[in-house]
Amino acid sequence: xxxxxxxxxxxxxxxxxxxxxxxxxxxxxxxxxxxxxxxxxxxxxxxxxxxxxxxxxxxxxxxxxxxxxxxxxxxxxxxxxxxxxxxxxxxxxxxxxxxxxxxxxxxxxxxxxxxxxxxxxxxxxxxxxxxxxxxxxxx
Amino acid sequence: xxxxxxxxxxxxxxxxxxxxxxxxxxxxxxxxxxxxxxxxxxxxxxxxxxxxxxxxxxxxxxxxxxxxxxxxxxxxxxxxxxxxxx
Numbered sequence: 001x002x003x004x005x006x007x008x009x010x011x012x013x014x015x016x017x018x019x020x021x022x023x024x025x026x027x028x029x030x031x032x033x034x035x036x037x038x039x040x041x042x043x044x045x046x047x048x049x050x051x052x053x054x055x056x057x058x059x060x061x062x063x064x065x066x067x068x069x070x071x072x073x074x075x076x077x078x079x080x081x082x083x084x085x086x087x088x089x090x091x092x093x094x095x096x097x098x099x100x101x102x103x104x105x106x107x108x109x110x111x112x113x114x115x116x117x118x119x120x121x122x123x124x125x126x127x128x129x130x131x132x133x134x135x136x137x138x139x
Numbered sequence: 140x141x142x143x144x145x146x147x148x149x150x151x152x153x154x155x156x157x158x159x160x161x162x163x164x165x166x167x168x169x170x171x172x173x174x175x176x177x178x179x180x181x182x183x184x185x186x187x188x189x190x191x192x193x194x195x196x197x198x199x200x201x202x203x204x205x206x207x208x209x210x211x212x213x214x215x216x217x218x219x220x221x222x223x224x225x
Contacts (some may be wrong), residue, residue: 079149083193086147086178090193093186 001030001039011048018048024061026051026068057085058092140221141172145185146194148177153194156207160196163210167217 008015021027022038027047029038047068054064063084070080109125120126142164144157161173178185178193185195188202196204196213203216 079147079153083147083149087192090178090182090185090191093182094189094191097186 001041002045003033004038004040007040007044007048010045011052013048013052021048021051021061024065026061026065058088063088140168140170140217141174141199142217143174143176143197144194145176145178145181145188145190145197147179153207157194159210160208160213163214164217167214168221171217 002010004015004018007013008018013021018027022029027040027044030041030044031039033039050068050071051061051064054067055061059067067081067084070084109128112128113124118124144160146153146157157175161175164173165171176185178190188195188197188200190197190202190205192205194204194207195202196208198217198220203220204213208216
């Protein structure tokens with residue numbers, strides 16, 4: 001069994017983050033010491049590593065909570081988890097596409113700005129932004 | 140009319156559900172083209188259509204369902220759209 005400090009050093013996560021994970025229902029102590037301190041076991045360390053890896057893959061804490069539930073559910077099949085991973089990839093690819101479109105729009109604004117020494121009230125970028133008929137993204 | 144179902148290969152239950160939906164669609168609309176697309180094989184196209192959840196169903200290149208519809212929901216949606224085309 002580990003104290004919170006030991007678990008933090010084992011998983012390279014701060015004590016505050018571990019308390020936050022506990023608050024969010026992602027991890028819970030395996031027990032308490034006679035003095036009332038939280039104690040964790042190897043499974044807690046495994047869960048923390050799982051959470052960190054999933055965060056690196058773009059999953060939110062709410063999504064990770066679902067994955068942890070699936071991980072512990074007898075009837076869940078690998079396909080359920082895979083589908084969640086594929087959906088996350090779709091979301092990320094969609095964001096990449098949106099970001100590329102933003103980058104391209106900025107390229108056009110920058111290219112339109114012929115003279116960076118003009119006074120700001122003649123700034124072509126500001127004028128273009130004021131003229132722009134921005135579409136509200138559909139969700 | 141072209142119906143495209145985007146899916147991620149998964150459980151056998153999903154395969155059975157796809158078959159039921161395909162049969163329903165083909166009974167509801169004449170000259171229907173039904174395609175089942177593994178989303179990972181058609182990722183760019185799926186993103187272009189706005190597919191974010193699976194399964195999703197597009198009709199004539201427009202996203203109509205973003206989760207598995209019931210047989211009745213699919214039938215109604217296809218009949219409505221085919222009326223609009225007449």
